[in-house]
Amino acid sequence: MKIGHLELGNMPLFLAPMEDVTYKSFRYLCKKFGADVMSTEFISADAIKREMEATKRKMTIFDFDSPIAIQIYGSDIEAMVGAAKVAAAAKPDYIDINFGCPMKKIAGKGSGAGLLRDIPKMIKMAEEIVKAVDLPVTAKTRLGWDHSDMPIVEIGERLQDVGIQMLTIHGRTRSQLYTGEADWSMIGKVKANPRMKIPIIGNGDISSPEKAKAFADLSGVDGLMIARGAIGRPWIFRDIRHYFNTGELLPPPLVPEVVESVKEQLYQSISWKPEPRGAILEMRRHFNRYFPGLLDFRSFRIALLQAVELEEVLQILDAIAIQYASERVNYTNIDLK
Numbered sequence: 001m002k003i004g005h006l007e008l009g010n011m012p013l014f015l016a017p018m019e020d021v022t023y024k025s026f027r028y029l030c031k032k033f034g035a036d037v038m039s040t041e042f043i044s045a046d047a048i049k050r051e052m053e054a055t056k057r058k059m060t061i062f063d064f065d066s067p068i069a070i071q072i073y074g075s076d077i078e079a080m081v082g083a084a085k086v087a088a089a090a091k092p093d094y095i096d097i098n099f100g101c102p103m104k105k106i107a108g109k110g111s112g113a114g115l116l117r118d119i120p121k122m123i124k125m126a127e128e129i130v131k132a133v134d135l136p137v138t139a140k141t142r143l144g145w146d147h148s149d150m151p152i153v154e155i156g157e158r159l160q161d162v163g164i165q166m167l168t169i170h171g172r173t174r175s176q177l178y179t180g181e182a183d184w185s186m187i188g189k190v191k192a193n194p195r196m197k198i199p200i201i202g203n204g205d206i207s208s209p210e211k212a213k214a215f216a217d218l219s220g221v222d223g224l225m226i227a228r229g230a231i232g233r234p235w236i237f238r239d240i241r242h243y244f245n246t247g248e249l250l251p252p253p254l255v256p257e258v259v260e261s262v263k264e265q266l267y268q269s270i271s272w273k274p275e276p277r278g279a280i281l282e283m284r285r286h287f288n289r290y291f292p293g294l295l296d297f298r299s300f301r302i303a304l305l306q307a308v309e310l311e312e313v314l315q316i317l318d319a320i321a322i323q324y325a326s327e328r329v330n331y332t333n334i335d336l337k
């Protein structure tokens, strides 16, 4: 499939944009383990306008990243157009517009999924951004605002008509937040619409290679996007690709292999953060997710979450690798949270 002239191959696997997760260190690992397309976390158009230093850092693109999107969000069309131009200057491969974030502080203020309640404005915003930048522009959204209002098929057509070049759909409504199950049959309805020509990417609840295959088959989408399922499991991309190619499941990694990856992410983080403590804080939400299914792991988990010095963290990781030298992590009871 293609976004404009950008060739992304057959059934590309996208790392989803995630606030405070899809920064450099995590993107690096996902890329290493086979994610085909990257995204930054969402970036506020207002923050771009105010030229905030942290925001500029979020827009930094690294050599390993490409192809990558910078995702932006906001409620004001003019500010979004300005933000898209600034984002384009950071040289991503394309710009993605967030029309899906359900959080009150975002959607409640008319950004993200808030635009699902004002579709003419959503379409106008997309149109103005497409006109303003030379890069392809894509959009990511949900099925609709709530169960009684799921206009995603119509939204897809209208976004395509104003020049959006790819549409990613998270198969939930805004009201659902992250509850219930993603409805891949609704995503399939958009894909099956004979008027749709642009690629449709499906997103929601992919937590294993088998689910990836089942959702792809059910919906007929052109690519798959994975968010929570990749946290603590960046090799999920490799595992899915292997399953698609061979029909076989790879075994989960040995604990010492996981430890090596955690260290790699940590060092990547240190290389980009002004000081190691910031990297350790950043890693906390990941530590917890890297070691599922290990017996008597609780004391290690607590120690990892309390450690503040790099040396301490490395010692704990080494102790984990020794204690569980021949064991594999276990994903059988994984719940996406």
Ligand SMILES: Cc1cc2nc3c(=O)[nH]c(=O)nc-3n(C[C@H](O)[C@H](O)[C@H](O)COP(=O)(O)O)c2cc1C
Binding pocket: 016, 017, 018, 019, 020, 021, 041, 042, 071, 098, 100, 101, 140, 170, 203, 204, 205, 206, 225, 226, 227, 228, 229, 336, 337
């Ligand atoms: C911690 C976290 C942060 C997120 N941040 C963003 C974001 O910045 N932009 C966005 O479009 N979606 C964001 N999402 C939504 C995900 O991209 C994705 O649509 C959703 O999690 C469903 O996919 P999954 O079931 O694979 O997790 C976020 C989700 C999580 C869990």
